[in-house]
Amino acid sequence: MLTVSPSPLKRRRNRPWLILAAVAAVVVVALALSHRIRPERSEEQRAGSSDTQPGANQAAFTPPVMPDVPDEWKGPHGRWHRGDWREAPFEAERQLTLEQQAEVERLRSIGYLSGSEPMPLQSHVTVYDASRTYDGLNFYTSGDEPGAVLMDMRGRVIHRWTYSYVDAWKRSPERPELRPSPKGSGFWRRAHLFENGDVLAVIDGLAILKVDRNSNLLWVAFGGYHHDLEVMEDGTIFVLTREAHIVERYNPDHPILEDYIALLDAGGTVLHRVSILKAIENSAFASILEHAKDHGDIFHTNTIEVLDGTLARDLPAFRAGNVLVTIREMDIAAVIDLGRESVVWTFMGEWDAPHQATVLDTGTFMIFDNRGNKGSSRVIELDPVSMKTVWVYRGDEPADFRSRECGSNQRLPNGNTLITESDRGKAFEVTPDGEIVWKYINPAQAGEELDLIASLFDMVRLPPDFPIEWAKWKDAMRS
Secondary structure, eight states: OEEOOSOOOOOOSSOHHHHHHHHHHHHHHHHHHTTOOOOOOOHHHHHTOOSOOOOGGGOOOOOSSOOOOOGGGSSOTTSOOOOOOOOSOHHHHHTSOHHHHHHHHHHHTOOOOSEEEEOOSOOEEEEEOTTTSOOOEEEEEETTSSEEEEEOTTOOEEEEEEOOHHHHHHTOSSOOOOOSSOTTTTSOSEEEEOTTSOEEEEETTTEEEEEOTTOOEEEEEESOOEEEEEEOTTSOEEEEEEEEEOOTTTOSSSOEEEEEEEEEOTTSOEEEEEEHHHHHHTSTTGGGGGGSOSSBSSOOEEEEEEOOSTTTTTOGGGOTTOEEEEEGGGTEEEEEETTTTEEEEEEOOSOSSOEEEEEOTTSOEEEEEEEEETTEEEEEEEOTTTOOEEEEEOOSSGGGSOOSSOOEEEEOTTSOEEEEEGGGTEEEEEOTTOOEEEEEEOOOEESTTSOEEEOEEEEEEEOTTOOOTTOTTGGGGGO
16 A cells, blocks of 8 residues: 655765665665655645644655556546456466456456446536425546546535546556556546545545545555445445456356455555455355356445444344445345354345445435336335335336446435436436436536546535535635
8 A cells, every 4th residue: 555745755966875875765665664655745735735644654755756657548537447456466367377367357357438328418407496405515426537526506616636546556666567458547436525625535446545635645555446435433444345366166267356345444554354255155145146157247246335233123134333235246235244254134136236225214225226127227215124115216217217337326314315327427316206306417528529428426415514614616605
């Protein structure tokens, strides 16, 4: 992992013996601190930086020479990129056959087209019924850039963050290999906003990084981090990660993309990692693997939620600290006890390629069903004890609501539901009766001809009293 700081390496051209001393000092620091580094920041940036300060053990140096990157990594953000999920050493891969190595490479390349639908005639906020919405702040990630946006209910940008994978890669003395066609590097898949303006973001299949309110890099950890994360009050980070490799007991001939749940400390150091495959094997639900593919992306786990115990009285498996995941390729939601490294509850509903399973304060369960409505999408709320459907949103016609690859849902305090229709670049708020009272259409374009709308991967509605004293354009809300 990599950490950043404002300490430049000064060059002394007129004193050769000092050059040797400086080089020796750099080597010692590099060996001691592995792949941690802090970038130099300007006086203006330091004056406006966030309250977050790297710990004493994170101090390091800035490399004097920034490496060049392959041409395919220099293109505009938001194109079709490939990921790098290298975790196995090169030596282990050399033992695979050429065909097996090709399969591993293909699995690493799994990602998303940044924009996947034609650009609509309208964009920005197109519906806003202030008397019936839950007014707050909207925080989202988009397929057009490696960044995040905070905006008000009228679509006015309050603050923006951005930091690219390539910039983080350049600053690391121990860099993972840059593979051809860097799918996943052009956007932040999910992000978490802290009250002081810091943001934690997943660059899909490549890294997890943290920036301050001014988009200064605080730290980055490289690896197969993907899709989703959750931050606890003590700073512990729960995040999905994955590895493309051959698992002999599962399939000795073809590689799989194995998903994990990783726990990181507040500085990005891995504390614990649990294999979802092993958790299923080590449970009473091992037979569900009979429905999994025998190779490739067998799970495609896409969301993670740390349970607070809301349902524990009726369903002990939902005790606080267990983790709820959504597994797209098996069409299931599952609860995992990380201490036992075992699945303790699972349900395969009448949904297809689902996302964003979540437990609501009412004790019900909501999930984004991407393809289960005649190939289109719907959001389903059900009672997890009786498994009876409580509420469904599907639009008036199947064509009205369709996001085949991604999507999310959030129940709001007023009973409305915020839905992100990712593939079409939309987010909208619906009442319990299914009426749209707020709608946002992403104004960002993507594609070689800029004729596609950028995917809106995730939008979260924050409460109206969320602190934004640090926000760059906070005064826009008063205009």
